[in-house]
Amino acid sequence: EDQVTQSPEALRLQEGESSSLNCSYTVSGLRGLFWYRQDPGKGPEFLFTLYSAGEEKEKERLKATLTKKESFLHITAPKPEDSATYLCAVAGRQGGSEKLVFGKGTKLTVNP
Amino acid sequence: EAQVTQNPRYLITVTGKKLTVTCSQNMNHEYMSWYRQDPGLGLRQIYYSMNVEVTDKGDVPEGYKVSRKEKRNFPLILESPSPNQTSLYFCASSLGENTEAFFGQGTRLTVV
Numbered sequence: 609e610d611q612v613t614q615s616p617e618a619l620r621l622q623e624g625e626s627s628s629l630n631c632s633y634t635v636s637g638l639r640g641l642f643w644y645r646q647d648p649g650k651g652p653e654f655l656f657t658l659y660s661a662g663e664e665k666e667k668e669r670l671k672a673t674l675t676k677k678e679s680f681l682h683i684t685a686p687k688p689e690d691s692a693t694y695l696c697a698v699a700g701r702q703g704g705s706e707k708l709v710f711g712k713g714t715k716l717t718v719n720p
Numbered sequence: 721e722a723q724v725t726q727n728p729r730y731l732i733t734v735t736g737k738k739l740t741v742t743c744s745q746n747m748n749h750e751y752m753s754w755y756r757q758d759p760g761l762g763l764r765q766i767y768y769s770m771n772v773e774v775t776d777k778g779d780v781p782e783g784y785k786v787s788r789k790e791k792r793n794f795p796l797i798l799e800s801p802s803p804n805q806t807s808l809y810f811c812a813s814s815l816g817e818n819t820e821a822f823f824g825q826g827t828r829l830t831v832v
Contacts, residue, residue: 640818651724651810651823652763659818695763699818706770706817707778708753712762 610635610700614711621686621718629681629694629714637701641679643672644695646713652695655681686718722747726811726824733801733831741796741827743811751814752794753778753821754786756807763810768817769794801831 611634621627633641640659644652656665658674665672669690671682681694697710724745733739745752753768755778765778769788783805785797794813798805808828814821 642821644821649826651812651826652821654820654822657818657820697763706751706768706776707765708768708817708821709765709779710755710763712760 610698610707610709612696612698612709612711614694614696614714616714617712618715619717621683621716623687623718623720624685626682626684626686628683629716631679631681631696631711632677633679633696633698635698635700635709639699639701641674642697642699642708643670643679643681644697646693646695655694683716686716688718688720691716691718722822724811724813724822724824726809726827729825729827731827731829733829735802735831736800738797738799739801739829740798741809741811741829743794743796743824744792745794745813745822746792747813747822748791749813749815749822750791751816751819751821752788753812754784754794754796755810755812756780756805757810757826758807766796766809770817801829803831805829806831 613632643655646652656672661676693713693715695713754766755763767786769775811824812821
């Protein structure tokens with residue numbers, strides 16, 4: 609069964625203090641690993657898709673990386689507007705299933 | 721504007737009274753899915769559809785039904801709602817299960 613574990617559950621940073629969020633996964637045949645951002649009361653918003661180990665993608669202050677067992681979302685010099693819950697999800701090749709499995713998320717708070 | 725539209729946004733109902741939450745997308749996406757989001761449990765997939773007339777169970781399908789008669793619409797049906805189905809529901813669509821998903825605004829359902 610595909611599983612996704614995110615850590616930490618919550619993270620408080622000062623503005624400008626860089627850090628990383630972790631997503632550990634177990635999947636049969638990775639078809640894609642996703643990062644989403646979710647603001648309170650809203651639907652998740654797509655950030656990145658990674659398809660194979662060694663792949664990296666960047667967008668503004670965010671950089672996502674992927675290994676065979678985990679993914680990191682690196683946040684460089686964060687700003688208060690980066691405060692949100694960050695979700696990781698995997699799509700696996702499990703017996704013909706096309707399911708998408710999400711982790712429970714990391715709630716990031718960036719203080720000014 | 722590309723979007724996924726869910727209705728209603730808020731719904732309070734009584735146990736056993738059948739209800740339908742509608743979902744429509746205007747991006748000609750083949751893959752659509754429903755999720756519920758509960759505190760401490762994260763986003764869990766209820767049902768997904770890979771194309772018209774093709775649906776399959778996600779991780780928490782009990783108590784829900786779906787149909788996909790048209791590509792753009794994917795309604796979620798609760799034939800006999802119970803209080804444990806009180807949750808925040810999201811519909812999403814994408815080209816495939818391993819591509820960027822667009823989420824609706826969410827439907828907050830309370831069953832009393």
